[in-house]
Amino acid sequence: MEPLFLFSLASRHAQWASVRQAAISGNIANANTPGFKAADVEPFTAVLDKTHLSMNLTSARHMDVANAGAPTTKVSKAEGWDVNHSGNTVSLEQEMLKADEVNRAFSLNTNVVRSFQRMMLASVKT
């Protein structure tokens, strides 16, 4: 396994965690909006499975498939813990739990990247 693979994977995971944090933020901001449906980002493994190789453009006449290799993170309507009278499905407790989960995943991610970089530096220095 080449080392650069891990860095690109880690950066995509960080991107995914950031998008999820933004989605949770949107849910919490709309915790009192009538009829608002809570949204969530699909799990990282699903995002990872969906991505495919992008095609190279070697000629001016090749068509550029827009964002063929870009990570796709979609916000899907999730099943919330509770629904109130106005049809709002945001549960603050659930969102806090999710936010904490994201924070933990992000922390793990950055720490893995750091230790991996330290390993690489160590091998370079010897």
Next chain:
Amino acid sequence: MSVLTIDPLRAASGIAAAGLEAQSTRLRIAAENVANARSTGNTPGADPYARKTVQFSAELDRALGASTVRIKSLGRDRAPFQTEYDPGNPAADASGQVKMPNVNTLLEMADMREAGRSYEANLQMIKQARSMVAMTIDLLRS
């Protein structure tokens, strides 16, 4: 919310900031209602202070590329006014009845509590987004 055009972490802070603003407006309106819980009219038979209401709505912020929240409208509660017998009041009508505001202080207090709770939740999101940015920056010094 399909593709975020800017850094999602900054978007997260921006969305939470919009939430903070909406909740603080709600808190302000609740305070206005409580402050005016006994504000009657000035002329005989005049309508007193009518309770204000806040309505939120989700809105797509194009600059942020994400859905935020905003105050859609400030309305007036159309609930009927209670009347009190107080002939000395300048707002008393011919039979000595004064219309009192339709503000229920207990309800306003509950509303304030809920607004405070949502405000805290938004604040927590800003803190977490900030700590995530800090973690990323900390990668530089290892």
